[in-house]
Amino acid sequence: xxxxxxxxxxxxxxxxxxxxxxxxxxxxxxxxxxxxxxxxxxxxxxxxxxxxxxxxxxxxxxxxxxxxxxxxxxxxxxxxxxxxxxxxxxxxxxxxxxxxxxxxxxxxxxxxxxxxxxxxxxxxxxxxxxxxxxxxxxxxxxxxxxxxxxxxxxxxxxxxxxxxxxxxxxxxxxxxxxxxxxxxxxxxxxxxxxxxxxxxxxxxxxxxxxxxxxxxxxxxxxxxxxxxxxxxxxxxxxxxxxxxxxxxxxxxxxxxxxxxxxxxxxxxxxxxxxxxxxxxxxxxxxxxxxxxxxxxxxxxxxxxxxxxxxxxxxxxxxx
Amino acid sequence: xxxxxxxxxxxxxxxxxxxxxxxxxxxxxxxxxxxxxxxxxxxxxxxxxxxxxxxxxxxxxxxxxxxxxxxxxxxxxxxxxxxxxxxxxxxxxxxxxxxxxxxxxxxxxxxxxxxxxxxxxxxxxxxxxxxxxxxxxxxxxxxxxxxxxxxxxxxxxxxxxxxxxxxxxxxxxxxxxxxxxxxxxxxxxxxxxxxxxxxxxxxxxxxxxxxxxxxxxxxxxxxxxxxxxxxxxxxxxxxxxxxxxxxxxxxxxxxxxxxxxxxxxxxxxxxxxxxxxxxxxxxxxxxxxxxxxxxxxxxxxxxxxxxxxxxxxxx
Numbered sequence: 187x188x189x190x191x192x193x194x195x196x197x198x199x200x201x202x203x204x205x206x207x208x209x210x211x212x213x214x215x216x217x218x219x220x221x222x223x224x225x226x227x228x229x230x231x232x233x234x235x236x237x238x239x240x241x242x243x244x245x246x247x248x249x250x251x252x253x254x255x256x257x258x259x260x261x262x263x264x265x266x267x268x269x270x271x272x273x274x275x276x277x278x279x280x281x282x283x284x285x286x287x288x289x290x291x292x293x294x295x296x297x298x299x300x301x302x303x304x305x306x307x308x309x310x311x312x313x314x315x316x317x318x319x320x321x322x323x324x325x326x327x328x329x330x331x332x333x334x335x336x337x338x339x340x341x342x343x344x345x346x347x348x349x350x351x352x353x354x355x356x357x358x359x360x361x362x363x364x365x366x367x368x369x370x371x372x373x374x375x376x377x378x379x380x381x382x383x384x385x386x387x388x389x390x391x392x393x394x395x396x397x398x399x400x401x402x403x404x405x406x407x408x409x410x411x412x413x414x415x416x417x418x419x420x421x422x423x424x425x426x427x428x429x430x431x432x433x434x435x436x437x438x439x440x441x442x443x444x445x446x447x448x449x450x451x452x453x454x455x456x457x458x459x460x461x462x463x464x465x466x467x468x469x470x471x472x473x474x475x476x477x478x479x480x481x482x483x484x485x486x487x488x489x490x491x492x493x494x495x496x497x498x499x500x501x502x503x504x505x
Numbered sequence: 506x507x508x509x510x511x512x513x514x515x516x517x518x519x520x521x522x523x524x525x526x527x528x529x530x531x532x533x534x535x536x537x538x539x540x541x542x543x544x545x546x547x548x549x550x551x552x553x554x555x556x557x558x559x560x561x562x563x564x565x566x567x568x569x570x571x572x573x574x575x576x577x578x579x580x581x582x583x584x585x586x587x588x589x590x591x592x593x594x595x596x597x598x599x600x601x602x603x604x605x606x607x608x609x610x611x612x613x614x615x616x617x618x619x620x621x622x623x624x625x626x627x628x629x630x631x632x633x634x635x636x637x638x639x640x641x642x643x644x645x646x647x648x649x650x651x652x653x654x655x656x657x658x659x660x661x662x663x664x665x666x667x668x669x670x671x672x673x674x675x676x677x678x679x680x681x682x683x684x685x686x687x688x689x690x691x692x693x694x695x696x697x698x699x700x701x702x703x704x705x706x707x708x709x710x711x712x713x714x715x716x717x718x719x720x721x722x723x724x725x726x727x728x729x730x731x732x733x734x735x736x737x738x739x740x741x742x743x744x745x746x747x748x749x750x751x752x753x754x755x756x757x758x759x760x761x762x763x764x765x766x767x768x769x770x771x772x773x774x775x776x777x778x779x780x781x782x783x784x785x786x787x788x789x790x791x792x793x794x795x796x797x798x799x800x801x802x803x804x805x806x807x808x809x810x811x812x813x814x815x816x817x818x819x820x
Contacts, residue, residue: 201644201647201648205651317805321805324798325798327747327751327754333770333773333779333786337779442653460656461755464659472656479652480651483651483652483653
């Protein structure tokens with residue numbers, strides 16, 4: 187097992203270098219930058235600023251400089267906010283994390299519960315109703331769903347706030363603050379859960395159905411075990427195997443911020459600064475953030491592999 | 506006694522063989538029959554055909570032209586003349602919705618065609634050849650999948666915009682962008698499918714029988730990947746339509762004056778249009794929703810119809 191993890195860790199290193207190169211080249215080659223975007227600057231001042239930020243250097247030396255800083259844990263300096271990128275991310279990323287974690291716990295719970303019940307009685311009325319609801323939720327364009335939620339629950343019914351994280355100009359602290367944030371969380375969480383629960387539920391239901399059809403389940407039933415024991419103890423454990431890997435893939439999503447959902451709900455998260463930086467062509471932030479997510483993705487894949495090997499001894503033996 | 510039994514059997518067999526050959530449908534006929542019995546899926550198929558025909562033919566019957574602005578009829582609510590109202594330039598929303606439907610459906614179909622071709626070829630090559638080709642293709646697919654898709658789309662959009670596309674040809678730019686992002690997932694699926702098929706007994710049988718490698722590949726291996734390909738292709742259309750709408754909503758996809766369902770919903774970005782004029786952004790949203798849900802249900806039906814394992818479980 188230790189060898190397996192070590193080997194996989196070593197494999198990630200070239201991947202990380204390639205990813206950093208690709209990200210750098212993409213953003214470096216994108217036409218226009220933060221300084222070009224400011225039309226009030228004179229040509230001379232723009233040139234001075236470019237020299238100051240090292241934008242006049244050849245590509246390869248800029249890349250090496252960036253990489254060198256990265257290896258020392260320096261993600262760069264935001265041109266737009268004039269603070270280090272890591273500090274900027276630290277400020278916003280936890281809001282995204284809060285939103286994403288709550289949504290994730292909810293849709294994993296829903297997917298597991300619905301998957302189990304559907305698989306216990308496949309092609310029943312419940313199963314059909316659920317699959318219709320799931321298809322409907324999966325088929326919404328993200329922003330359309332968010333807009334509908336805002337229109338119905340915030341604008342028409344006035345039940346919940348339209349957007350943001352706290353009331354405008356609010357200086358509430360303690361319990362009052364928690365309640366405010368909770369109220370602002372409801373709609374974005376509902377949107378995220380609706381959009382994400384579908385595919386996970388379908389996946390889990392299919393996995394359960396595959397397992398329930400196997401011979402050892404028939405054996406368990408033949409032994410006279412209660413249906414609940416058969417499903418929860420024998421089937422569920424095996425059905426969870428392929429699902430465990432999905433947990434690893436969720437990792438980047440926890441920090442990336444849901445770009446469109448956060449934009450529509452005006453949630454001050456990572457997705458929000460992402461779009462802001464794109465508009466302002468604040469490349470240090472974009473490069474740092476994208477690389478951070480790439481690292482998380484690679485790490486997530488690694489965790490998925492390790493979890494799978496841990497849960498399923500057959501995989502360990504084969505590799 | 507044995508001779509007579511044998512002859513009876515043989516006569517019986519001889520009598521049955523032609524009949525059996527007639528009544529046993531090909532796998533495709535079986536799949537089509539299974540699909541026809543799936544009422545939901547058939548309904549969605551018909552719905553999609555009707556929508557496509559409507560979008561193509563509809564604008565010719567509309568009294569309004571897409572670019573006809575009318576300064577006196579700005580932001581009118583739906584009425585007898587303008588079934589879905591008018592927008593801020595006095596253009597008829599219903600006509601624009603149909604024209605946008607053409608664009609969105611074309612983007613969905615062409616993106617599917619391009620990304621499935623790319624993904625299928627690379628996945629098949631990777632799975633069948635193995636070795637260095639497999640390593641290179643799969644590492645590259647991994648790399649593309651490592652970078653979050655929306656930022657990548659945005660950067661690609663900015664780079665391609667520099668090439669100065671006219672608004673009309675931006676449609677093709679969007680198709681290329683979406684395909685470049687979509688192929689790795691498809692390639693992985695196809696590769697996995699081919700790897701597992703290659704180890705099956707029927708492939709061993711083709712080897713034992715001494716079939717040429719061309720016949721093994723094109724006669725036996727690839728045809729078996731077609732069911733998963735059909736399902737993937739269907740879902741890819743739905744994905745492409747959703748991605749296009751998100752891109753256009755962010756102003757990075759198809760840009761006005763060319764209408765697409767995504768960029769029509771851009772109206773919701775202005776507070777007044779959002780609150781007071783739902784006829785501007787609701788219809789395109791509902792159109793996307795119906796199209797995508799129909800494609801998803803159809804894809805699910807196709808999966809049931811094409812996968813013999815699923816059929817058995819129903820009984």
